[in-house]
Amino acid sequence: MIEELKNCRLCPRKCGINRYEKKGFCGENAQVRIARAELHFWEEPCISGTNGSGTVFFSGCCLKCCFCQNYEISAEGKGFPLTENELAETFLRLQNMGAHNINLVNPTHFVPNIIKALDICGESLKIPVVYNSGGYENDETLDLLGSRVKIFLPDLKYCDSEISMKYSHAKDYFEQAGQAIKKMTAIAGKPRFDENGLMTSGVIIRHLVLPSHRKDSIRLMDWLGENFAPDEIMVSLMSQFTPVYQAFNFKELCRKTSTFEYNTVIDTVNKYGFDGFIQSRTSADKDFIPEFFDEKYY
Numbered sequence: 001m002i003e004e005l006k007n008c009r010l011c012p013r014k015c016g017i018n019r020y021e022k023k024g025f026c027g028e029n030a031q032v033r034i035a036r037a038e039l040h041f042w043e044e045p046c047i048s049g050t051n052g053s054g055t056v057f058f059s060g061c062c063l064k065c066c067f068c069q070n071y072e073i074s075a076e077g078k079g080f081p082l083t084e085n086e087l088a089e090t091f092l093r094l095q096n097m098g099a100h101n102i103n104l105v106n107p108t109h110f111v112p113n114i115i116k117a118l119d120i121c122g123e124s125l126k127i128p129v130v131y132n133s134g135g136y137e138n139d140e141t142l143d144l145l146g147s148r149v150k151i152f153l154p155d156l157k158y159c160d161s162e163i164s165m166k167y168s169h170a171k172d173y174f175e176q177a178g179q180a181i182k183k184m185t186a187i188a189g190k191p192r193f194d195e196n197g198l199m200t201s202g203v204i205i206r207h208l209v210l211p212s213h214r215k216d217s218i219r220l221m222d223w224l225g226e227n228f229a230p231d232e233i234m235v236s237l238m239s240q241f242t243p244v245y246q247a248f249n250f251k252e253l254c255r256k257t258s259t260f261e262y263n264t265v266i267d268t269v270n271k272y273g274f275d276g277f278i279q280s281r282t283s284a285d286k287d288f289i290p291e292f293f294d295e296k297y298y
């Protein structure tokens with residue numbers, strides 16, 4: 001049994017429940033579940049490279065954002081169970097397929113299981129591990145990872161606590177995510193790349209510009225500018241907001257982000273001199289949602 005799951009405080013919800021007996025807010029018990037493990041070509045170029053990133057999509061989520069594109073797995077329970085041994089085999093399968101890295105998508109609530117799987121792989125796993133999360137993290141959980149993770153890819157979603165409460169049921173989102181990003185930067189250091197331009201370590205902060213909320217996005221970019229030097233982090237700005245799932249319950253989210261809204265946020269990122277990625281607006285559609293599975297298929 002994994003000790004941390006008996007009194008689960010892995011994410012800022014700190015449910016304190018025994019996940020061997022029941023599920024917490026994240027919707028998951030003690031057994032790892034994933035919904036897909038494949039090469040993925042639509043991450044940032046320094047992550048996807050030419051061969052693809054070895055993405056593993058974990059089921060459940062500590063946030064449950066109303067506009068989640070992956071709501072089938074984050075909120076509706078899609079996915080299939082794996083033992084830690086099978087998870088380790090999955091990581092090695094992706095490496096054998098040519099993945100540049102192992103990309104843990106939404107891993108927070110399964111961190112101790114992932115650590116077990118990574119330790120089973122040991123030195124057989126030679127590619128870097130990417131921690132790709134919603135940014136809603138506890139320092140203690142990030143500490144558990146030790147040096148196993150080299151690249152962090154956290155979201156930074158909202159600044160205002162009313163907005164984070166309304167869309168993700170997390171009033172303390174910014175407080176937790178801001179602190180987590182500082183911690184991730186301390187763990188991973190400045191962005192580093194190999195001779196092919198692939199990231200080997202560092203932090204890329206992702207921000208999805210929501211329709212009707214450009215001022216909150218600008219506040220976040222200002223916060224980054226005030227807290228990080230341009231060479232300490234990278235910023236990836238995304239424009240692909242498409243109303244899905246419960247976004248239709250909010251009138252202000254029932255459209256795509258406008259060019260004006262997106263450009264004003266880009267201007268703020270440029271003002272602080274951060275390197276990074278600006279996603280083309282043509283990618284703003286649902287084709288980016290991959291297929292998820294209910295049964296092990298590989």
Ligand code: SF4
Pocket residue numbers: 008009010011012013014015016017019023024025026027028062108109
């Ligand atoms: S990981 Fe799940 S059970 Fe654990 S504290 Fe977070 S929401 Fe609760």
